[in-house]
Amino acid sequence: MTGDRILCIGAAHPDRKARALGPVVPGSSNPVRLTTAWGGVARNVAETLARLGAGAGLVSRVGDDAEADRLLAALAGLGIDTGLVARVSGAATASYTAFLDPAGELVIGLADMAIYDGMDAAFFAPLRPRLAGHAAWFVDANLPAVGLAALLADRPAGTLVAANAVSVAKAPRLAAVLPRLDLLFCNLAEAAALAGRGPGHDVEALARDLLARGAGAVVVTRGAGGALCADAGGLQPLAAPPAIPRDVTGAGDALVGATLLARLGGLRLADAVGRGLAAAALTVASEQSVRPDLPAALAAAAPDPRAA
Secondary structure (H helix, E strand, O other), X not given: OHHHEEEEEOOOEEEEEEEEOOOOOXXXXXXXXXXXXXXXXXXXXXXHHHHOOOEEEEEEEEOOOHHHHHHHHHHHHOOOEEEEXXXXXXXXXXXXXXXXXXXXOEEEEEEEOHHHHHOOHHHHHXXXXXXXXXXXXXXXXXXXXXXXXXXXXXOXXXXXXXXXXXXXXXXXXXXXXXXXXXEEEEEHHHHHHHOXXXXXXXXXXXXXXXXXXXXXXXXXXXXXXXXXXXXXXXXEEEOOOOOOOOOOOOHHHHHHHHHHHHHHOOOOHHHXXXXXXXXHHHHHOOOOOOOOOHHHHHHHHOOOOOOO
């Protein structure tokens, strides 16, 4: 039933990861091990939700190429509804390439995502009747600002709306729709960009600023430093569970999916983010963007949202 389902709206594409086999040398050829997996923020969150037992649907745009065929088949195999994924004739499916250092930390990400610019008002207009009736929407900032505005202009009553800022470059796209968001996820740099501030600002001040600009609740992630969650009830820092990172790709998406599901289950914000931090820690300890055994690993992890 759609009323029990979470609709994930945004990017779905292949991720290519080039992991350096030695110290990264700028301006020179670097030996790497190259792997390919499915990615995209909305797609990763949808897979996380599906693996955690939630009903998930995806709204996105893909090309008419073989990669889109494989992507849609993989989503269907996970039980994710792809009925609202549009195929664009003559276009190539988007892609993301991550260059990682030997420890799995991101050095630079290369995003070829022009196809998502077509997720605008004209894209969403005919879909409107099929977007209603879901428990929640999760939206990523790969959508253009005009698409975000059109999508959220008339949000369905009773639907929780969450969004992820995605990157420093894309975070400002959410500025105009902050009052329409029940829950915002961003890292510290994205929070500063969204608030129109430079680097070096205090995380608590940024969270308060985003609440003042209309967001219902804010989760600012700080990598190994945990996260700060903020809503009308106040601010609470949370520590990240210990983890030996192997690949940071997808950690934020795991946090979003687990947090969102916990919120829909009735947990208060801090407890829900504690679940999300546990899922993120388990994800960075694997080499996959979405850890296949996440449900069992999360159950065994006994997440503890201790104050940072």
